[in-house]
Amino acid sequence: MDTSQIQQCGDELYDAWRQRQVLTPLLTRFPDIRVEDAYAIQSRYVARRLQAGERIVGKKIGVTSKPVQDLLGVYEPDFGQLTSGMVCTEADGVSLEGLIQPKAEAELAFVLERDLVGPGITAADVIRATAYVSPCFEIVDSRIKDWKIKIQDTVADNASCGVFLLGDAKGDPRKLDLALAGMVLHRNGALFSTSAGAAVQGSPVNAVVWLANTLGRLGLPFKAGEVILSGSQSQLLAVQNGDELVCRIGGLGACRARFHGKAAL
Template sequence: MQADLIERCGDELFDAWRERRTLSPLLERFPGIRVEDAYRIQSRCVARRLQAGETLVGKKIGVTSRPVQEMLGVFEPDFGQLTSGMVCSESDGISLDGLIQPRAEAELAFVLERDLVGPGITATDVIRATAYVSPCFEIVDSRIRDWKIRIQDTVADNASCGVFVLGDAKASLKKFDAALAGMVLQRNGSLHSTSVGAAVQGSPVNAVVWLANTLGRLGLPFRAGEVILSGSQSPLVAVTGGDELVCTIGGLGTCRARFHGKAAL
């Protein structure tokens, strides 16, 4: 894609986020769009958010499960960029007022205590560089109409980033086995789903390894203090105001997400 078209698509997605509306899928309008083009569009869209006053706080990994990969026709994860405007707190709850068509997923967040620069990163490197892990909820959102996405659409749309919240519980990866830890997700007091860390690329650590090496080849390091969302361990949950989700990870603790307000759709 030409640079002017990359810029136009990125600006369209930024405007759709700001105005809480959806667009027709990019792949329908531009059938020749490549994943590489989509990442350039993502960069433009994120740059607009930074120009508006936000800062980068980390990265997220998406499309980690085989069923989702098969649905999108891609067989490796993707990534998006987390900004300060996406951060929520457990105590304040999560406002839906700024979202369009939100869905929640529970996962494990990594917080780095030192830089991690790929390629050549191993699982041991990730464990050593991680200050702690916490249970978290990512509330994904799509600026693409009716979630009608292929891999190019979600990548361009910053991997469908919405907002996220970290639980207060913390554990060192030197003492916590992220692959074997089970997760229980409750919705409004009832059991919704169960899973295990190994559902994410064999271990959430492996997902972070993949991203560190992928970003390293692009000249993008992880920096100390960044948050890395390692990929969903739960099915997507549509949420509305008044809902409460609680995820509990064995040997770690819980994260609670209380929702208020009303999404656009």
């Protein structure tokens, strides 16, 4: 893709986000999009949000499970950038008013107390740089019609970022076995799914290692205070007004997300 096409796609995604509308898959219109092009489109889209007054508060890792990688035809995760406009709290819950076709997933968040600059980062480096971990929900959203995405579409669309909510529970990763810690997810009081941290690249720490090194090669360090969403430990779950989700991680605690308002679709 040339620069004008990359800017066009990034601007289209930004406008779709602002207007809560969907686009036909980029890959159907530009069948030669490479993943590298998709990340350039993502940068344009995120830059438009920053120009409008948001700031970067962290990163997210996506496509961490083998079934999803097989579905999209890829063999490594992807990443997106978290902005200040995506932050929700347990106290306020999650408004669906700014979203289009949201789906929730439960995972583990890392909050850094020091910079983490790859490449060459190890699991021990990640643990040392982490202030605490928290259970969290990421509410993914797609500006692509009917979620008909391939890897190029979701990468361009900022890894399908919507909003996220960190639980109030905080744990020391030095005192937790993040690979073996079990997660239980309830929807409106009923058990929805169970899993363990090992579902994410063998351990959520491994996913953060991958991202720190990947971003380091691109000249993008993690900064102290940033949040890293390490990848879903649950199935995607469509959410609507009145839903309540609670995920609980063994040895750590729970995160509660209450949803209100109406998504666009």
